[in-house]
Amino acid sequence: MAIEHYTTPQYYGIPEEIPDLNYGKISLKEYRLLYRLMQLGRRVEETAISLYRQGKIVGGVYPGIGHEAITVGSAFDLRPEDWLAPMHRDLTAQMVKGQPSKFVLAQYLGRYTSPTRGKDGSVHLSNYDYNINGCISHIGAMLPFIVGVTYAGQLRNKPCVAVTYFGDGGVSIGDFHEGLNFASVLKSPILVFIENNQFAYSTPLSKQYNLFSQADRAIAYGIPGVMIDGNNILAVLATTRYFLKRARSGLGPSLIECITMRVLGHSAHDAADYVPKEMLKEWKKMDPIQRYKRYLLRKNILSEQDIAEIEQSVEDEIAESVAWAEAQPFPPGEWAGLGVYATSFEKRSNKAFE
Numbered sequence: 001m002a003i004e005h006y007t008t009p010q011y012y013g014i015p016e017e018i019p020d021l022n023y024g025k026i027s028l029k030e031y032r033l034l035y036r037l038m039q040l041g042r043r044v045e046e047t048a049i050s051l052y053r054q055g056k057i058v059g060g061v062y063p064g065i066g067h068e069a070i071t072v073g074s075a076f077d078l079r080p081e082d083w084l085a086p087m088h089r090d091l092t093a094q095m096v097k098g099q100p101s102k103f104v105l106a107q108y109l110g111r112y113t114s115p116t117r118g119k120d121g122s123v124h125l126s127n128y129d130y131n132i133n134g135c136i137s138h139i140g141a142m143l144p145f146i147v148g149v150t151y152a153g154q155l156r157n158k159p160c161v162a163v164t165y166f167g168d169g170g171v172s173i174g175d176f177h178e179g180l181n182f183a184s185v186l187k188s189p190i191l192v193f194i195e196n197n198q199f200a201y202s203t204p205l206s207k208q209y210n211l212f213s214q215a216d217r218a219i220a221y222g223i224p225g226v227m228i229d230g231n232n233i234l235a236v237l238a239t240t241r242y243f244l245k246r247a248r249s250g251l252g253p254s255l256i257e258c259i260t261m262r263v264l265g266h267s268a269h270d271a272a273d274y275v276p277k278e279m280l281k282e283w284k285k286m287d288p289i290q291r292y293k294r295y296l297l298r299k300n301i302l303s304e305q306d307i308a309e310i311e312q313s314v315e316d317e318i319a320e321s322v323a324w325a326e327a328q329p330f331p332p333g334e335w336a337g338l339g340v341y342a343t344s345f346e347k348r349s350n351k352a353f354e
């Protein structure tokens with residue numbers, strides 16, 4: 001089974017444990033916040049799936065459930081001036097960067113007060129108030145784009161780092177290779193995460209490439225590449241911290257392959273019958289939130305009561321955000337023809353709606 005293929009990398013854990021690595025200093029506040037953000041991402045997406053089943057969602061839902069260690073760990077240390085260029089499965093990273101959960105839900109529901117004012121679904125959600133450039137649909141296009149964004153920062157002497165993401169399928173496209181080469185030449189301060197979730201839609205890894213690790217692709221571009229346990233929040237955070245520091249000090253980009261599993265279908269309309277049941281069962285034991293919770297309890301970092309309080313505060317936020325989003329108006333018809341060309345494109349700011 002594919003899962004056993006990945007038992008040797010440095011940071012790879014076992015289902016019940018998070019190994020003791022040198023994580024750097026993590027304060028109690030950060031331990032709590034990491035848990036809260038993972039839980040918030042999970043619950044927002046579960047809520048979106050439920051709204052989808054009620055026929056309320058405009059467009060699709062592409063859940064990143066099971067990816068929370070990657071989406072939270074990779075974006076956790078980003079500063080306001082840094083950029084996030086998420087993929088279709090990275091809504092949780094957007095919330096880590098500051099995107100309010102009520103905007104995520106308003107976007108799913110196609111409301112006029114959503115960041116794109118009701119145009120498009122959740123996938124292309126951007127928010128320039130938080131330096132988030134939403135997913136460009138054509139897989140691969142995010143990398144050359146974000147190289148350009150950080151290059152602008154380099155030229156203006158206003159350095160910023162950027163984090164972007166690929167799937168295990170997306171890395172086979174030309175833009176990935178051109179973009180990574182360009183990033184290497186420009187010493188772009190970019191962390192490129194590969195969310196290896198074992199499938200690209202219905203295509204398993206065995207039909208996609210013949211490498212042991214996608215991180216090996218980094219060698220071809222003269223940059224560092226690592227493969228890590230993508231269901232271990234602390235491994236993702238430690239690795240991100242290391243490469244962020246490296247990028248901020250002018251040493252250029254890195255490629256970080258995170259091994260995980262797409263535990264649901266490609267989107268809410270995909271039952272994913274092509275995924276072996278046994279494989280899913282094994283991966284569910286490695287759920288990143290449950291693993292982190294066990295770690296926090298075992299190490300006496302948080303108590304059951306602390307965890308319950310955090311979970312309740314997430315439930316309260318979700319209830320408030322859903323109520324707000326459902327009460328928002330749909331866009332007026334004439335809005336469909338506005339904002340299409342640059343000439344009529346007003347500066348996007350969502351502050352007015354907060």
Ligand SMILES: Cc1ncc(C[n+]2csc(CCOP(=O)(O)OP(=O)(O)O)c2C)c(N)n1
Pocket residue numbers: 088089137138139166167168169170171173195197199200201262266
């Ligand atoms: C150039 C291009 N080809 C195909 C698609 C359609 N498409 C969207 S997501 C997807 C699967 C991507 O798989 P992967 O990169 O592994 O990411 P995952 O969905 O598993 O997170 C495909 C084929 C697209 N958006 N762009």
Ligand SMILES: [Mg+2]
Pocket residue numbers: 167168169195196197198199200201262
């Ligand atoms: Mg994939």
